[in-house]
Amino acid sequence: MIVTLARDADVPAVRAALAGLGLWTVLYDGPEGTRHLLVLDHSRAVDPETVHGVDGVASVSARSPRPPRVDLLPCRVEIAGIPIGHGCRPVLMAGPCSVESREQLESLAARVAASGARFLRGGAFKPRTSPYEFQGLGEQALGWLRDAADRHDLAVVTEALSEETVAAVADVADLIQIGSRNMHNSALLRAAGATGRPILLKRGMAATIEEWFGAAEYCLERGAPAIIFCERGIRGFDRETRNLLDLASVALLAHVHRVPVIVDPSHALGRRDLMPPLTRAALAAGAHGLLVEVHDAPERARSDGPQALCPAEFAALADGIASAAAPVERIR
16 A cells, blocks of 8 residues: 655654554655655555545555455355354364274264364375375265264365365365465366365465465455465474464464464474464464364374374363453454
8 A cells, every 4th residue: 555645744643643553654755746655564454545534645545455355255254054263263173184994084073073173174185295105095085074074063174185186075075175285286276166165275385475365366266155274384494393383374364364264283283292382372363263183093193193182182172272261353
């Protein structure tokens, strides 16, 4: 946003008034003696008409929003009857990293549902770093997810790994997950959006907020009815944790852009012992829910065992969240 000042404007007074609205500015001189204030990108979102009403402001030039459809997203959505977003209780999505058997999934679905989870998560198709690692059980696992979720009154969130798998995933999932590795896969984003299903869009491991929003635009442009953003950690330099959990991005999406955002602490940390304090921090930053890996025997998991909670640990985590006070919404 560029604010053009009146000739007789009291510049310090105008800048102070804008700062009171949450707008931080840089003064620069224009042609023919005009003076302008450039509103910096980290400022709060404010209606240009409000800015125009400040004494000393001659005109306001607002750039078109870079993510026009993201800018129009509601602050809360409902998926399979489950509300997610501002003013809603934090939603828990839980289950194994990868589906390993029908019996395992049935047992875990019962236990996470009893602990307060609303979504059953589990990978039927698994993107792995090495082609020699377990890649998932494919379409048969999708059917097991749907059956187990239905028996325990849960919604399903699972990942579509390619354009070829989108239709099969959309047939069973209430929420289609796009993983970190595929956030830049525009063809997959378009295909997922075209299914008409809501999208859980994980942030790429080296993606900026602008790139993350751009990925959401691909889904929305093709008809996705809703986007749930998922912060899962970005690539850092310290090997003590798997990734760097960017809680500043969670606060930015929740309180400035006011879009539904959840946190995946399992992939962000890569270790189960740090999950309780980091989940509390995520909710305090404004996260509207958590995507958590739960396994009945993490030491025998076929993928990502070190970061999976056992059912009792998940129950304790869920109890702590339920007993905590609901986050306070920012007053606009």
